[in-house]
Amino acid sequence: MRITKFFPEVASEMRKVSWPKRKQLGRYTVIVLTTVLLMGLFFTVVDLGISELIRLILE
Template sequence: MQRIANFFRETAREMRKVSWPKRKELTRYTITVLTTVTFFALFFAVVDLGISELIRFILE
């Protein structure tokens, strides 16, 4: 039980040392991640659709 308490105590101590991003930075990072994820989702959806149509064309 002592080891678990010590783990949480050390974890809390380390978390105080973390340099947390400011609100403006966090917003910018979030927008960047969401934009990138959306771009790649659309890109791979289009590629998947293209490959699917190509395979249908070849098999018919």
């Protein structure tokens, strides 16, 4: 019984959602991709640094 109420309620709630405009969506996409790229570079540098430190300790 409850599953039959679930989907209409989901549809009702989705109509209330404030979706971003096209310009906002483009801006948010650029921000997310830039953040992911910078975090990837940061963790790559940290990983290489830690690997080199461990290599120097173990030699």
